[in-house]
Amino acid sequence: MFGRLAAYLDSIRARDPAPHSRAEILLYPGVWALGLHRVAHALYRRRLFFLARAVNHFARAWTAIDIHPGATIGRNFFIDHGFVVIGETAEIGDDVTIYQCVTLGGTSPDNGVAGKRHPTLADGVIIGSGAQVLGPILVGPRARVGANAVVTRDVPAGAVMVGIPARPTMVEGGAAETPSRFVPYGTPCSEMFDPATQKIEMMRCELESMRKRLDALLAERADDAAPHAERDRA
Numbered sequence: 001m002f003g004r005l006a007a008y009l010d011s012i013r014a015r016d017p018a019p020h021s022r023a024e025i026l027l028y029p030g031v032w033a034l035g036l037h038r039v040a041h042a043l044y045r046r047r048l049f050f051l052a053r054a055v056n057h058f059a060r061a062w063t064a065i066d067i068h069p070g071a072t073i074g075r076n077f078f079i080d081h082g083f084v085v086i087g088e089t090a091e092i093g094d095d096v097t098i099y100q101c102v103t104l105g106g107t108s109p110d111n112g113v114a115g116k117r118h119p120t121l122a123d124g125v126i127i128g129s130g131a132q133v134l135g136p137i138l139v140g141p142r143a144r145v146g147a148n149a150v151v152t153r154d155v156p157a158g159a160v161m162v163g164i165p166a167r168p169t170m171v172e173g174g175a176a177e178t179p180s181r182f183v184p185y186g187t188p189c190s191e192m193f194d195p196a197t198q199k200i201e202m203m204r205c206e207l208e209s210m211r212k213r214l215d216a217l218l219a220e221r222a223d224d225a226a227p228h229a230e231r232d233r234a
Contacts, residue, residue: 006022007076008075009025011078011095014032014182015097015182017123027083028159029062029065029082030065030078030080030084031051032063033063033067033079034062035057036076037056039055040052040053040056041070044070049069052069053069056068057070063081064082065084066085066086067163069088071087071089071092073084074092074096075094076095076096077098079098081129082100083101084098084181086104086118086193089106089115089116089118090121091119092121093121093122093141094124095124096124096125097127098127099126099147099184100129101129101130102127103134106120107134107136116136118136119136121137122140122141122157123142124142124144125140125144127145128147128149129146129147130148131145133145134150134152135152137151137154138153139154140154140156140159142157143157143159144183145158145159146160149166150164152166153166155168156168225231
């Protein structure tokens, strides 16, 4: 047990240079939130839903991190700082890092039937601060989501996602970058806040919107022309 705890604390220290000892990491709200979630999740799997919610309620008040008892979380999960929300059907793999103010949110099915509503994060994923990952999507292994991005579609393995809506981009080698290198907050800050990069992303969004509108107009025109063509043939 102590060996596993030490390995977990060392995995956090490898991603965060701030602590000076393992003992200091034990005071991190993310560590407390994960530990209490393990208890809540065990109660949840035994269908002791009220007790699981009670543990979750205490953890949220104590750490400012809200992890639903039903969420499934792998090894070496690290929440740096707090104010994170993780939904009931979220699935998180091993060695995942999430920064502050992130939401792993769900969709509300129109028919009211519960199901997979929240994201799945594969091993080694990094989610930058303020990012929103929404719906039953898959974020592939070693993918990175930049700060404040909004992700609503599947993310390929190793991709770097930035913008609203989030799009893959090449950042210092992008997906080809060495997987062993840890990149805080998902993307290098110098690239993330480059005005030129942001302008290009906005232009791409506008271009895609115009393309969709043009496709809709062409389809509408084709539908209108079809009856006239049939009458001419008749």
